[in-house]
Amino acid sequence: MAASSIDDVRAVVHRLFIATAGASLRKEDEQKSREVAALLARLARVRKGAHLVDAAAGKASVGLVAAELLPIAALTVLERDPGRVEACLRAAARLTRPVRIDVRHADVAAAAAWPEAPDAVVALHACGPAADHVIDQAIRARARFVFVVPCCYGEAIPFFARADAVVREQGYVADALLRQRIRASLIDMERKLRLELAGYETELEELVGPTVTPHNLLFRARRAGDPVRIERAAARLAALRGRR
Numbered sequence: 429m430a431a432s433s434i435d436d437v438r439a440v441v442h443r444l445f446i447a448t449a450g451a452s453l454r455k456e457d458e459q460k461s462r463e464v465a466a467l468l469a470r471l472a473r474v475r476k477g478a479h480l481v482d483a484a485a486g487k488a489s490v491g492l493v494a495a496e497l498l499p500i501a502a503l504t505v506l507e508r509d510p511g512r513v514e515a516c517l518r519a520a521a522r523l524t525r526p527v528r529i530d531v532r533h534a535d536v537a538a539a540a541a542w543p544e545a546p547d548a549v550v551a552l553h554a555c556g557p558a559a560d561h562v563i564d565q566a567i568r569a570r571a572r573f574v575f576v577v578p579c580c581y582g583e584a585i586p587f588f589a590r591a592d593a594v595v596r597e598q599g600y601v602a603d604a605l606l607r608q609r610i611r612a613s614l615i616d617m618e619r620k621l622r623l624e625l626a627g628y629e630t631e632l633e634e635l636v637g638p639t640v641t642p643h644n645l646l647f648r649a650r651r652a653g654d655p656v657r658i659e660r661a662a663a664r665l666a667a668l669r670g671r672r
């Protein structure tokens with residue numbers, strides 16, 4: 429699939445989500461356009477006619493702009509907030525491409541809400557444990573590609589308690605801010621290893637610069653089933669979880 433320019437993305441964000449002649453993009457729309465353009469560049473690897481899932485989607489800026497600019501055939505949107513689901517449906521009505529759109533008012537932790545074997549799952553700023561649910565459900569649904577950008581690292585995250593204990597064991601890490609950063613990195617390490625254990629070749633990169641958003645860590649995963657990576661991930665995950 430061909431990648432889209434930032435100007436293409438801005439124009440579609442404006443048409444789908446602002447839709448008022450003369451109104452310009454607000455600062456947050458500009459930020460969103462940059463994030464969406466960066467994700468669309470990665471999604472351009474996905475096959476023509478693909479089925480995309482936008483999880484913890486909000487208004488589904490990523491999914492709907494992808495539906496307009498990439499040759500995907502189907503989009504499933506998962507979002508638990510009814511107001512955002514409504515905003516997504518209003519924006520979806522402005523699409524010009526004939527993409528099958530299924531907007532589900534659902535929790536991403538609910539297996540039944542997920543379609544089986546989507547080509548790609550994207551979750552931009554999936555807050556706290558939502559990032560973990562998306563990873564687990566994308567694995568369970570056998571998604572071919574997974575793109576997750578987590579945000580916020582609070583106590584509701586399943587690996588939080590263990591990551592916190594690991595940091596506290598290092599008595600020389602005395603600064604609260606550094607503890608917080610190391611804990612977040614351990615949480616992300618566990619997420620990456622979980623994907624790798626499930627057979628996903630997983631790379632981490634910065635989606636956009638930190639001035640666009642500080643929550644810019646992208647997990648880019650492709651189901652590959654490499655037994656060497658799986659075995660290595662199992663050993664590392666056991667060590668990280670303190671089980672050996």
Ligand SMILES: C[S@@+](CC[C@H](N)C(=O)[O-])C[C@H]1O[C@@H](n2cnc3c(N)ncnc32)[C@H](O)[C@@H]1O
Pocket residue numbers: 460483484485486487488489506507508509512534535536537551552553554555558561579
């Ligand atoms: C920070 S917003 C990001 C929205 C969108 N992906 C974006 O980047 O514009 C996080 C969204 O995830 C949704 N969310 C959080 N936890 C969820 C869950 N467990 N199931 C479904 N949606 C969830 C919230 O309602 C919110 O709309």
